[in-house]
Amino acid sequence: MNSLNDLSSASVLRFGPYAFHLRQRLILEGDRQLRMGGRALDILQVLVERAGRVVSKERLIALVWPTSVVEEINLRVHIAALRRALGDGENGQRYIINVPQCGYSFVAPVQGDSVPQVAFETLQAPQHNLPARLTPVTGRDSLIGGLVRQLPLSRLMTITGPAGVGKTTVALRAAELLLQHFADGVWLVDFSQIDSSTPLLEHVLRTLDTDFTTLTACHALLVLDNCEHLREACRGLLEKLLGAAPRLSVLATSRQALQVGLENVQQLPPLAIPKSTALNSVEEVMSHSAVQLFVSRARARQQGFSLREQDLKAVRDICRRLDGLPLAIELAAAKIDALAIVGVQAQLDNCLQLLSHGRRTAVSRHQSMKAALDWSYGRLSDAERQVLQRLSVFKMAFTLDAAIGVISCARLPASTLVALVEQLADKSLLSVERRGAVLRYRMLNTTRRYACEQLAHSGELNDFERRHARYIDRTRWASGVQLAV
Template structure:
């Protein structure tokens, strides 16, 4: 085996049946060219030039992504792709091994060749129009990894969830990690920027700068973001694409399912928040992704910020009241230098105003929590808007019977109310829970505050609250004063 200096100066590195042509940035197996993305080749070059040595994960990331913030999952995905491309493990041949707690090592014999080589056509770095990511993605490694594994096998995956939960962030992160897999690139189309009068297919073809017959032959990934904006038009477009383009994969984000035959749903839950029983130490609380995000964004805003034991209950309460929603947590953490922790906690008592100062560079619907909720609310029917407002009097989970008992009226008879509640749940404005055997609905705190403000503006708050109080009185056992199972604390 050659020394590190000799391998670093070689123009071709040979191992097994492969020849890695460094200047041409390609790998040949005989005369067959292996397809790999630029990052995968960078990782392979670092490992092959240090064959027989263990390279730590931190060192690999620093060498391959010197100017970027990258999570370990990115490295793992590229390593897995390299192993598949090289047939690592097939017929007993091993190339890259994971050394637990240490890193990776290239274990096959490597020979360096400095003789001038024939210049081959180099591999193309996959094309894309994905936006640059400025901050790490917190708490989503497992879910992103699942999408990365599923997408090459599934034609259509839809990431669903409520406003501010991070659907676009997760979809774009998965798309980044799949750049090397799709020969014809990865392309994002943000449907929130498209006017309803513009034909969707025309806009898509213009974005990709191709015609439809060319698109149907492409091996590419389309990221269709914010499909709720043009729900019916999206369903029609996607059905046509799935029928006409067999090598096309589609990753969609939407606040409700698209209801297509090949659709695989990926609901996106909020980040995890600690329970009161988990407030034993800073290390324990930092194991929850909502706290991790809050602390990282607070540090970016206030130099020297660190979580202390006396802060644990306050930070837990802030994250819980923000429902573990990444957008809400980021907006709240942006106020840390002006309000400090206790002030921020206090301001949450006054509604969503504290969540109204976001990044100026963000799209309008992400500049405040109200704007994000407006995006959903404005797409509801008048009946759905009214039901959402009236349901905001429930501070705890409720059954359908409770909803009928409290908010039904001449304009909202029970038969209609059942259907509208189901529609609101499908659109991620209500969450559902069947853990007790009975279907219960609940509104996130941020959504409830938004809807309650709308109810108050409409002049119905006092009336609906009185009905809610009377209903509670009828369902409360006289002996204990406790609520029945129709009401469950959040």
């Protein structure tokens, strides 16, 4: 694992007729100062200090905008401004070239006043194995900015949340923005394809192509993705790594907290959905991140797509019934060209079939909402599956008393049921709402429909729907008696 060498100590970089004074942050052409914005100067410095080498677009964005989510178009605008200011291409002199599918390179000879030119050629880019990001990240700017600020100070951060909420997406974007901070790189280790029989430390070292001694001396960030099914093994791995490697930080994703010393947990909520009273204008609705994502992905599928006032209620309904989950919204928006907005809305009663096909380039658990839920469901105990299925008869938030009143039985006594409900909440299959002193649990609509299908397959659906209806009737009757008294 190679570390990033320190940047050159040269105070003035010279190329063509220009002198770039780094400390004063100005560029002179003879005695004339070139006027450039701060971001353009940052980009130029990154490229000039790596003269002759290709710098990826992702790397440029991570260095120049370390705490912001920025689209590639911003980078292209600044590159174009730089070229104009330098007269790039005039009189046959080229400074910045675009290397298709790779990035940008500064191609003019560069000299530094206080170091020999060879120093520029020995610089190395930060090491990483992060995948290329195919689409922008929507609605997570504040949360990602918080992660970027906290991670250099925190040894272990775990992002938790339900299936499809975007844990991996957020972790990878934060990792991109931290590339410049960790001298020995940012490394993704995916645990989704391995089981408990695989030694985790061996898997990590193989992914990084290094040995344990080298790793313990590194200033690096490890992104451990999909830890939920290996919690015990992950705890052992993290205790060993964090104890032996004082400059190592870890960003983990898991559907439940790992419960390791030093762990800070960041729960990832669904995207923001407009309230039913906030449908007054397109601009107002578009201020909500769930709608922003839906429109962005719809435009990618249907050229010329735009949100109209007559669409606001339907789009809000789509985002609400898909729980504000990014994966579900993306999959629904992908059907726009075939079904249009009204067609997508009409299919929501059969949402798991509607959300059955996503990007073929995505990992299997991200290709459909059902696959994402299969991943969670397949890792539950038999008792947890049984409780999840039976709780699917609750279409609204419910208390523990209600759960006990509807689904407990001789084989599932109240004490056992309470523990199982708490376990399902810990695994992000139930969300928890506190109203005063009362705790309520709620199942996301997509999860409820999935669990309801499993309950139907078990043959118990009609029985528990009747039990739920009887419980509701008894509760209403008791409330009526109390009111009368």
